[in-house]
Amino acid sequence: MLYREAGQFKSSYAADQAIFPIAQDRWAVWAFLAVAFLVVPFFVNDYWTNAILLPLLIYGMAALGLNILVGYCGQISLGTGGFMAVGAYASYKLMTSFPELNMIVVVLLSGGITAAVGVMFGLPSLRIKGFYLAVATLAAQFFLVWLFNKVGWFYNYSATGQINAPDRFLFGFQLTGASAQPWVKYLFCLTLLTVFALIAKNLVRGRIGRNWMAIRDMDIAAELIGVRPLMTKLSAFAVSSFYIGMAGSLLFAVYLGAVEVGESFGINVSFLVLFMVIIGGLGSIVGSFMGAAFLVLMPILLKNFMVDGLGLMPVTAKHVEILLMGLLIIFFLIVEPHGLARLWQITKEKLRMWPFPY
Amino acid sequence: MNAFVDPAGMSGHSGLARGEVLLRVDNVSLSFGGVKAITNISFDILKGEVRAIIGPNGAGKTSMLNVINGFYHPQEGTITWRGQVRRKMRPYEAASHGIARTFQNVALFKGMTTLDNIMTGRGLKMRKNFFWQCLHWGPALKEENEHRRKVEEIIDFLEIQAIRKTPVGRLPYGLQKRVELARALAMEPELLLLDEPMAGMNLEEKEDMSRFILDVNQQFGTTIALIEHDMGVVMDLSDRVVVLDYGRKIADGPPEEVQSNQNVIDAYLGVPHGN
Numbered sequence: 309m310l311y312r313e314a315g316q317f318k319s320s321y322a323a324d325q326a327i328f329p330i331a332q333d334r335w336a337v338w339a340f341l342a343v344a345f346l347v348v349p350f351f352v353n354d355y356w357t358n359a360i361l362l363p364l365l366i367y368g369m370a371a372l373g374l375n376i377l378v379g380y381c382g383q384i385s386l387g388t389g390g391f392m393a394v395g396a397y398a399s400y401k402l403m404t405s406f407p408e409l410n411m412i413v414v415v416l417l418s419g420g421i422t423a424a425v426g427v428m429f430g431l432p433s434l435r436i437k438g439f440y441l442a443v444a445t446l447a448a449q450f451f452l453v454w455l456f457n458k459v460g461w462f463y464n465y466s467a468t469g470q471i472n473a474p475d476r477f478l479f480g481f482q483l484t485g486a487s488a489q490p491w492v493k494y495l496f497c498l499t500l501l502t503v504f505a506l507i508a509k510n511l512v513r514g515r516i517g518r519n520w521m522a523i524r525d526m527d528i529a530a531e532l533i534g535v536r537p538l539m540t541k542l543s544a545f546a547v548s549s550f551y552i553g554m555a556g557s558l559l560f561a562v563y564l565g566a567v568e569v570g571e572s573f574g575i576n577v578s579f580l581v582l583f584m585v586i587i588g589g590l591g592s593i594v595g596s597f598m599g600a601a602f603l604v605l606m607p608i609l610l611k612n613f614m615v616d617g618l619g620l621m622p623v624t625a626k627h628v629e630i631l632l633m634g635l636l637i638i639f640f641l642i643v644e645p646h647g648l649a650r651l652w653q654i655t656k657e658k659l660r661m662w663p664f665p666y
Numbered sequence: 667m668n669a670f671v672d673p674a675g676m677s678g679h680s681g682l683a684r685g686e687v688l689l690r691v692d693n694v695s696l697s698f699g700g701v702k703a704i705t706n707i708s709f710d711i712l713k714g715e716v717r718a719i720i721g722p723n724g725a726g727k728t729s730m731l732n733v734i735n736g737f738y739h740p741q742e743g744t745i746t747w748r749g750q751v752r753r754k755m756r757p758y759e760a761a762s763h764g765i766a767r768t769f770q771n772v773a774l775f776k777g778m779t780t781l782d783n784i785m786t787g788r789g790l791k792m793r794k795n796f797f798w799q800c801l802h803w804g805p806a807l808k809e810e811n812e813h814r815r816k817v818e819e820i821i822d823f824l825e826i827q828a829i830r831k832t833p834v835g836r837l838p839y840g841l842q843k844r845v846e847l848a849r850a851l852a853m854e855p856e857l858l859l860l861d862e863p864m865a866g867m868n869l870e871e872k873e874d875m876s877r878f879i880l881d882v883n884q885q886f887g888t889t890i891a892l893i894e895h896d897m898g899v900v901m902d903l904s905d906r907v908v909v910l911d912y913g914r915k916i917a918d919g920p921p922e923e924v925q926s927n928q929n930v931i932d933a934y935l936g937v938p939h940g941n
Contacts, residue, residue: 321814322807510802514810515794518778518786525775532735533853534761534790543796591777 311659327509344498349491357490362563363604365497366555371584371596372501372508373551378582379590380512381544382524383433387445389577390452391549393569394422395556397462400471403484403561404464411478415500415557422553423546425452430545434538449578456569470568473561484561493562500558504551509593511547520544521591552581587640589647598648602640607633682748684714688857688889689734694743696729703729704740705913711857716883717891718900718921721910722933727893728770730910731859734891735767736760748856762790766855770862770893772842776835780845783834784820787852788813817852823885824848824878840871847878851886858882860892864899872896876903901925909933 311332318324328334352361370392377383398418402409409417429448433441456462463471475485482488483496511517519540522530531537560567567573580603588599607629614625644651682688689711696704704726711717719727732738734745736755745752747763766787775783792813798806821827824844829837834845843863850858863879864872876899882888894900900907901921909917909924911933917924924930 321811321818325810325814507800510800514799514802514806515789515792516796516799518782519789521778521782522775522786522789525777526773528737528757529769529773529775530786531757532737532761532767533787533849534758535786536758 311656311662313660325513327513341502345495349495352490352494354490357494358563359608360605361494362497362558364601365494365501366558366563367581367584367604368597368600369497369501369504369558370552370555370581371588371600372505372593373548373555374581375585375588375590375592375596376508376512376520376551377544377548378585379592379595380517380524381520381541381548383430383541383544384438384442385445385548386442386575386578386582387429387448387452388552388581389573389575390449391422391426391552392556392559392577393452393456393573394425394549395419395553396560396567396573397456397471397569398422398553399557399561400464400473401462403474403476407474407476411476411483411496411561412500414476414561415554418557419550419554422556423550426545426549426552427542430542430549433541433545446575446578449575453569453573468568470566471560472566473564476561484565486565488562497558497562500554504554505593505597508547508551512593516540516543524591583637587637587647589649592647592649594652595647595649598652602648603633606636682713684712684887686713687711687746688713688748690746691730691734692744692746694730694733694740694745696726696733696738696740702913704733706743707910707913707915708743709908709915709918711889711891712906713889714883714887715889715905716879716903717889718904718907719891719893719910720895720897720900720907721916724912725910726913727910728861729913731767731861731891731893734760734857735765735859761853764853764856765859766850766853766857767859768843768846768850768861768863770865772839772846774834774842774846774849777833779831779833780826780837780848781817781821781830783845784817784848784852785813787849788817790853820848820851823851823881840867840874843867843871843875844878847875847882851882851888854886855888857889857891860890860894862893862895864894864896872899879903 313330313332316331318329323329328337348361370388374385374388377385395418398421399414402414402417429445432444436444457469463469466472473484475487476483478492478496481492483492512520519530519535520543522533522535523537523540527537530540556573559572564572584599584603585596586599587602588597589595610629610632611622611625614620614628615622620628640648644654687710690708691710692708694704694707695702707726707730719730721727729738733740736757736759739754747765775786778786792809794806794809798804802810821830824847826841826844826848829841829845834842837845847860847863860879864875867875879890879892880903883890892904904921906919907917907921907924908915909927909930911929916929916933917927919927
């Protein structure tokens with residue numbers, strides 16, 4: 309009833325190509341952003357930021373980055389954990405070498421460094437495709453983790469081999485370190501994610517995004533209409549790694565504060581982010597966030613339900629939770645192989661037609 | 667038909683006059699290991715004509731198109747494009763030199779809408795850099811909308827307004843072929859290579875497609891080289907026909923002449939053994 313586009317006429321191509329061409333969608337998004345920016349910061353506490361909001365935002369950023377590469381450009385990557393590690397160690401080196409550097413600059417530079425590394429490991433994609441490329445990027449994952457364990461320079465030769473985020477301030481508010489306020493961390497991550505989600509959307513609806521999708525869908529035809537495979541694939545690797553590097557940087561500096569590379573950026577992280585992208589929906593910006601939300605929030609919901617609601621032992625609950633997560637993933641992939649984003653899209657299409665079937 | 671098209675604005679790439687040689691293929695041979703796909707073929711394509719390439723299956727027609735747009739590199743022979751002998755060239759370079767192409771098996775970008783498919787064809791003409799693309803605002807938005815306008819002209823021309831926002835994977839085959847033509851037209855090519863544009867179509871769709879091909883040729887002044895198996899279509903559409911058989915050229919000339927050529931009749935109908 310409320311979700312109708314009747315009477316909304318587009319009189320320019322710009323209006324027709326807007327991100328949210330339907331007015332109700334626009335209002336919903338503005339309302340959502342207003343709540344996220346203006347209401348939530350007043351209510352967040354340590355539990356909410358550390359257990360829910362920060363992982364959601366940071367993995368959302370990583371999933372967004374991987375979706376650009378896998379979902380939009382069709383190049384499978386299993387090196388996400390390694391690239392996040394590059395972002396984390398880059399920001400550690402930047403923070404310790406240049407204490408005066410603004411944290412925004414640190415995060416962006418970490419993204420930039422990761423982008424360069426990503427391009428390097430993306431070079432094989434010009435020759436190999438599909439599963440074979442996945443194996444090649446897997447090499448990146450293992451090599452990078454090994455590198456950060458092996459070479460002392462990266463962790464400033466600390467005895468534990470860990471890296472610890474020093475205290476840093478942004479506009480007078482402490483952002484990193486033990487005594488940073490939850491709302492500062494939350495707003496910092498939220499702002500970055502909002503800005504870069506918008507940039508990602510802009511990229512994928514413009515020339516560059518269309519070239520990525522052309523390479524994904526039919527690389528030979530793309531080449532014959534003038535898309536350069538080299539530039540296109542490498543730019544996807546660069547942009548994707550930039551986002552993943554920023555996610556790694558935020559995960560280390562803002563969220564965890566202390567990181568050991570094999571633990572926080574192992575192969576399981578690569579798979580986790582890849583699952584987020586697949587469950588959320590390949591080739592969809594909002595899908596990345598849905599996938600991240602699903603894999604971050606669902607375990608917490610299940611655990612709370614089982615421990616507090618059913619009175620199970622936390623250990624038992626943990627095992628059942630793993631079981632249920634697996635079942636839920638299978639269930640959702642059977643219901644809609646194209647992911648949660650597709651389900652959401654179908655829902656909206658149905659709503660527009662309601663109460664008529666089509 | 668659609669009177670909005672200004673041929674001068676759409677075609678004058680090279681300044682060649684109608685009837686001058688646009689592309690010439692000289693003694694081209696192409697082989698894959700021991701298989702000789704093309705043997706010593708020469709022909710030319712004149713600016714503004716509809717040139718058909720016909721021949722039985724496996725005659726080397728598609729290989730010939732692949733040589734022209736740089737997908738295969740011939741072992742021998744030269745290709746002269748707009749008076750310049752062409753060295754080894756990648757497909758995207760051919761594209762930027764004004765050679766567009768459609769495929770025998772529809773090669774659309776399945777996950778994208780009709781509109782996005784055609785917009786992708788405009789990619790070479792879009793100049794705004796990465797930074798502006800990120801913002802999608804100001805000059806980048808202006809450029810995007812200018813190209814959208816061009817794309818809408820092509821959509822009007824090919825009468826596919828209704829499927830503008832439909833993902834091409836959902837479209838019926840005949841419309842997919844038309845979208846593919848639209849995508850090639852979006853490049854504003856000087857030479858358009860059509861590989862069996864009417865394969866698998868019914869009579870009505872064939873008539874529509876023939877009309878569109880002639881309109882493209884006459885309104886945009888685009889030179890067209892097409893491969894087609896429907897002889898009725900070939901004889902009606904084309905100005906000149908080149909006939910291939912087993913990788914060799916066996917005839918070249920106007921449709922009527924080719925039709926009555928004994929070699930061509932033999933190639934299509936076969937010759938009794940022992941003669």
